[in-house]
Amino acid sequence: MSANTAMADKYRNNFLKEIEEQVEMGDWVKMCMQCGVCSGSCPTNFQSAWEHPPQELFMMIRAGKREEVLTTTSMWNCTSCYNCIVRCPRKLPITHIMHGIAEYAHRLGVAPKMQPTRFFSGLFWKNATKTGRVNELKLSMGLYFKDGLVQGIKNGMAMQAVALGLVKAKRLNVMELFGGHKCKDQKGIQSMLKKAYEIERSRKAARMAG
Amino acid sequence: MTEHVATNETILVVGGGISGMTAALEAAETGKNVVLVEKTPALGGRTSQMYRYFPKLCHPVCGLEINLRRLKNNPRVRVVTLAEVSGIEGDVGNYTATIKVRPRYVNENCTACGDCGRAVETSVDDPFNYNLGQHKAAYLPNAMAYPQRYVLDPAIIGTADADRAKAACKYNAIDLDMKEETIQIKAGAVVWATGWKPYDAAKIQPYGYDRFENVITSVEFERLADIHGPTGGKILRPSDGKEAKNIAFIQCAGSRDENHLRHCSRICCMASLKQTHYVREAYPTDGKSTIYYIDIRAIDRFEDFYQKVQADPAVTFIKSKVAKITEDAQGNPVCHGVNTEGYKRYTTPHDLVVLAVGMEPSVKGINIPGHIVADSSGFIEADPANGAVFGAGCATNALDVNRAVQSATAAALRAIQVVNKVAKSEA
Numbered sequence: 001m002s003a004n005t006a007m008a009d010k011y012r013n014n015f016l017k018e019i020e021e022q023v024e025m026g027d028w029v030k031m032c033m034q035c036g037v038c039s040g041s042c043p044t045n046f047q048s049a050w051e052h053p054p055q056e057l058f059m060m061i062r063a064g065k066r067e068e069v070l071t072t073t074s075m076w077n078c079t080s081c082y083n084c085i086v087r088c089p090r091k092l093p094i095t096h097i098m099h100g101i102a103e104y105a106h107r108l109g110v111a112p113k114m115q116p117t118r119f120f121s122g123l124f125w126k127n128a129t130k131t132g133r134v135n136e137l138k139l140s141m142g143l144y145f146k147d148g149l150v151q152g153i154k155n156g157m158a159m160q161a162v163a164l165g166l167v168k169a170k171r172l173n174v175m176e177l178f179g180g181h182k183c184k185d186q187k188g189i190q191s192m193l194k195k196a197y198e199i200e201r202s203r204k205a206a207r208m209a210g
Numbered sequence: 211m212t213e214h215v216a217t218n219e220t221i222l223v224v225g226g227g228i229s230g231m232t233a234a235l236e237a238a239e240t241g242k243n244v245v246l247v248e249k250t251p252a253l254g255g256r257t258s259q260m261y262r263y264f265p266k267l268c269h270p271v272c273g274l275e276i277n278l279r280r281l282k283n284n285p286r287v288r289v290v291t292l293a294e295v296s297g298i299e300g301d302v303g304n305y306t307a308t309i310k311v312r313p314r315y316v317n318e319n320c321t322a323c324g325d326c327g328r329a330v331e332t333s334v335d336d337p338f339n340y341n342l343g344q345h346k347a348a349y350l351p352n353a354m355a356y357p358q359r360y361v362l363d364p365a366i367i368g369t370a371d372a373d374r375a376k377a378a379c380k381y382n383a384i385d386l387d388m389k390e391e392t393i394q395i396k397a398g399a400v401v402w403a404t405g406w407k408p409y410d411a412a413k414i415q416p417y418g419y420d421r422f423e424n425v426i427t428s429v430e431f432e433r434l435a436d437i438h439g440p441t442g443g444k445i446l447r448p449s450d451g452k453e454a455k456n457i458a459f460i461q462c463a464g465s466r467d468e469n470h471l472r473h474c475s476r477i478c479c480m481a482s483l484k485q486t487h488y489v490r491e492a493y494p495t496d497g498k499s500t501i502y503y504i505d506i507r508a509i510d511r512f513e514d515f516y517q518k519v520q521a522d523p524a525v526t527f528i529k530s531k532v533a534k535i536t537e538d539a540q541g542n543p544v545c546h547g548v549n550t551e552g553y554k555r556y557t558t559p560h561d562l563v564v565l566a567v568g569m570e571p572s573v574k575g576i577n578i579p580g581h582i583v584a585d586s587s588g589f590i591e592a593d594p595a596n597g598a599v600f601g602a603g604c605a606t607n608a609l610d611v612n613r614a615v616q617s618a619t620a621a622a623l624r625a626i627q628v629v630n631k632v633a634k635s636e637a
Contacts, residue, residue: 035462035504040533040547040555041416056553087416087533089467 015064024100032058038084050074070105076117132183137176221625222397227255229603230403232618238286247293252355261436264484302598303632305397313388315362320383329378339433343440348375398632399598399625406569406604409464416534423449425563435488445492447562449541454562461503465568473587475568476608483519500526569608598628
């Protein structure tokens with residue numbers, strides 16, 4: 001991480017260039033003409049959830065507002081509906097850029113830790129890669145207890161009816177809490193992932209080095 | 211208007227709008243023989259469908275009248291209406307164009323008295339009013355149509371209505387046996403001035419042009435404001451005929467959009483600024499215009515026009531491209547989007563929404579005979595590979611009337627040089 005930070009420092013005065021080089025699809029940011037169709041088309045009510053709508057983020061990047069952009073929760077709220085991509089008059093891949101910025105902020109370790117999307121992404125990844133199968137019970141429990149024991153119990157109580165319904169319909173198995181189902185070749189999965197991490201690390205290191 | 215034989219010293223002008231008329235007249239006034247081919251029954255093109263021009267807000271009747279007078283006085287221009295070029299063969303200085311001429315069913319005896327129009331019972335959509343209204347199936351294309359002659363809609367041919375029209379005519383002007391003809395015309399050079407068409411607004415799906423009656427295009431709004439239009443010059447909305455006093459203008463409807471037209475159509479900002487004057491004129495005390503824009507491109511010297519509209523308290527500018535339009539229970543179109551100044555969401559109902567639609571070249575998608583080089587939007591490029599086929603006016607670029615006339619004059623000059631070479635009067 002320190003190497004990353006040092007490298008990023010080099011670009012601190014030119015945030016747009018940094019985004020172009022480090023963020024997937026980041027080279028599209030300069031193409032935005034600030035028409036506002038992306039945020040107008042966004043199905044999330046970004047005014048409550050999004051601090052900055054996409055075209056504002058693009059403008060902030062161009063204005064060099066590094067700290068604000070990388071630490072905001074805004075791009076984490078993207079639901080990947082692709083409405084903005086479909087409608088963008090300049091064909092910017094806005095959804096991908098949102099995920100790209102989020103991923104870069106995460107890579108730098110400055111992304112808001114408890115932002116639900118980010119938290120859930122991490123949880124899901126750990127959950128899925130551990131056994132090669134998603135353990136839905138543990139996944140939802142993990143999300144319920146994100147903000148502590150008391151809140152977790154409250155969340156669980158609120159969803160009780162849904163959970164019971166799922167159990168009755170055999171869509172949820174309580175026994176999953178103890179171990180749960182696994183894929184046959186867990187070692188194989190782990191070594192595949194290890195290799196993938198290696199490839200990604202070397203590719204990103206190369207990109208970070210410019 | 212005398213009939214002259216077309217030779218390879220003739221200039222063929224395709225399209226009888228302001229550009230084609232200008233190119234034809236400029237060439238003819240230097241002594242060249244010109245054949246002017248027009249697809250519709252009358253000259254004038256989209257210019258004649260405007261209520262007013264910017265920046266001086268004068269009526270196009272005026273400029274067209276001058277050109278029509280020049281045309282009537284000039285024996286060197288032969289006008290062929292209801293005619294479309296279907297093929298061009300040959301090379302620089304020696305072209306042969308194949309032209310399909312549709313029947314008008316009315317001959318030169320017509321005095322435009324209107325008896326046939328009164329006798330006929332069928333009504334058909336009126337393309338001069340962008341189909342907002344209907345006219346009789348025996349009609350004068352518009353009040354100042356040239357040639358000033360009636361036309362019979364092919365829909366009534368073979369019906370009792372056609373016989374009624376024929377019986378009503380005192381001048382023996384109706385000829386129901388006219389057939390489609392194909393003629394060939396020789397020419398040394400061709401001026402291609404087929405102009406533009408409004409971008410099909412229904413393709414901009416989120417704006418609901420095809421779903422909401424009170425979402426119209428800027429060209430349709432011109433007809434609403436015009437005294438010769440379907441509402442007699444009253445700005446009434448199509449759904450219920452209510453006075454439209456709170457009008458939204460949406461800029462870049464189709465233009466500057468990779469999903470639609472990739473070019474800036476250049477005229478739409480000025481057109482909307484101009485149309486705010488129509489609103490003010492129709493409803494001086496309580497008319498309200500709202501312009502939704504990305505950036506206002508008041509071309510050329512027209513920045514002062516923009517500033518004057520900005521100073522008008524009845525006009526609001528909102529820096530935002532509207533994301534979508536819905537309709538409320540009262541039939542009001544509601545604009546949804548985000549204002550880029552402050553990044554606030556808005557949901558604003560209006561009486562009427564006018565989409566400032568872009569200019570699409572008419573030549574786009576049709577096969578211009580003779581391998582014409584076009585740019586990525588379909589406008590004709592000035593390219594040596596085009597030989598002596600020269601684009602003029604909006605066939606070459608998104609232009610206002612002023613610039614279209616300049617472009618047409620330039621094209622006429624290029625064509626003149628070619629036929630001079632053919633005549634060996636120029637090296």
